[in-house]
Amino acid sequence: MSDAETTHKTANVPEWKRREVDELVDFVESYDAVGVVDLTGIPSRQLQDMRRELHGQAALRMSRNTLTVRALEEVGGEVAELAGHMTGHVGLIGTNDNPFGLYQQLEASKTSAPIGAGEIAPNEIVIPEGDTGVDPGPFVGELQQIGADARIQEGSIQVLSDSVVAEAGDEVSADMANVLGELGIEPKEVGLDLRAVVADGVSFDPEDLAIDVDEYRADVEAAAAAGRNLSINAAYPTAQTAGALLGKAANEAKGLGVFAAIEDEAIMPDLVAKADAQVRAIAAEIDDEDALPEALRDLDAPAAADAADDAGDDDEADADEADADEAQDDEDDTEDDGDDDGAAGLGNMFGD
Numbered sequence: 041m042s043d044a045e046t047t048h049k050t051a052n053v054p055e056w057k058r059r060e061v062d063e064l065v066d067f068v069e070s071y072d073a074v075g076v077v078d079l080t081g082i083p084s085r086q087l088q089d090m091r092r093e094l095h096g097q098a099a100l101r102m103s104r105n106t107l108t109v110r111a112l113e114e115v116g117g118e119v120a121e122l123a124g125h126m127t128g129h130v131g132l133i134g135t136n137d138n139p140f141g142l143y144q145q146l147e148a149s150k151t152s153a154p155i156g157a158g159e160i161a162p163n164e165i166v167i168p169e170g171d172t173g174v175d176p177g178p179f180v181g182e183l184q185q186i187g188a189d190a191r192i193q194e195g196s197i198q199v200l201s202d203s204v205v206a207e208a209g210d211e212v213s214a215d216m217a218n219v220l221g222e223l224g225i226e227p228k229e230v231g232l233d234l235r236a237v238v239a240d241g242v243s244f245d246p247e248d249l250a251i252d253v254d255e256y257r258a259d260v261e262a263a264a265a266a267g268r269n270l271s272i273n274a275a276y277p278t279a280q281t282a283g284a285l286l287g288k289a290a291n292e293a294k295g296l297g298v299f300a301a302i303e304d305e306a307i308m309p310d311l312v313a314k315a316d317a318q319v320r321a322i323a324a325e326i327d328d329e330d331a332l333p334e335a336l337r338d339l340d341a342p343a344a345a346d347a348a349d350d351a352g353d354d355d356e357a358d359a360d361e362a363d364a365d366e367a368q369d370d371e372d373d374t375e376d377d378g379d380d381d382g383a384a385g386l387g388n389m390f391g392d
Contacts, residue, residue, distance in 0.1 A: 065114055067134060073237055073238065076130050078235055103131075109126050149231055153228045154225075157213060159217075160211055165216075169203075175197070183199070233246075272288065
């Protein structure tokens with residue numbers, strides 16, 4: 041098309057259309073995220089209610105599809121791709137929220153609605169078992185005609201079992217629409233269906249946004265925990281794990297000090313507790329009470345877990361037995377210090 045033809049065609053565009061395109065361009069450019077929503081089947085009253093619910097979080101803008109397409113193409117970039125979704129009864133939606141939040145909000149705002157004759161069942165339609173609350177009359181025949189297992193019992197019309205009256209994709213007849221309306225069954229879900237949305241130059245389809253928030257949060261928390269564990273196990277310090285690494289190092293140093301019987305003021309209580317546990321273990325192995333000083337008679341052997349906790353040591357039992365021999369060599373010092381009467385008694389038994 042020549043420049044002259046383009047100029048002539050543009051000159052013939054009514055002024056109101058130019059203003060409308062300009063307003064649509066301003067609308068698109070004023071939001072961080074812009075999408076196309078399907079408005080098919082939404083009654084005018086409910087649409088107005090939805091617009092009020094969205095106020096402050098998102099805005100809905102409707103116009104002729106041809107003018108909207110022209111505005112999207114004028115903005116260009118990824119936004120221009122939304123023009124491919126401008127078919128049927130649709131509109132633009134703009135928000136400064138992220139696309140995932142917008143999708144969740146639109147899904148949460150959907151409400152049930154009655155279905156009309158000639159419409160397509162969006163899913164399986166079931167008339168549930170129970171009392172319909174309708175007095176005996178011609179209505180029982182209408183129920184039976186659409187496939188419901190209905191009978192007159194106990195002075196009212198009752199459905200004897202859950203009855204599937206339509207499968208997903210079936211066309212709803214006038215009789216079925218009347219029966220469902222009489223029973224207050226609203227099988228249709230009405231709301232703004234998001235066809236596509238563009239945010240920060242990235243295009244999202246609805247399936248990209250349909251995530252389980254709780255499951256996603258759990259996955260993020262699990263990943264964070266795994267990363268923390270990896271950092272700690274690999275001794276890789278970060279701002280988040282430095283404290284835990286220092287704590288782990290302190291515990292390991294303490295454990296080593298106790299195992300090696302290093303006489304340090306910070307671990308002295310643990311060394312004494314370990315020695316006491318070892319003394320008790322040895323005394324419990326001696327069957328002849330007369331061979332034991334009175335202070336060590338009738339002592340129970342400490343539980344393995346308690347002994348390990350008291351000593352702050354996770355080594356195997358045979359390592360503890362080796363430490364018991366070492367403890368016997370040091371009994372004289374223990375007796376002189378007077379830290380443990382039981383240990384002193386055992387030292388006297390074996391001789392100074």
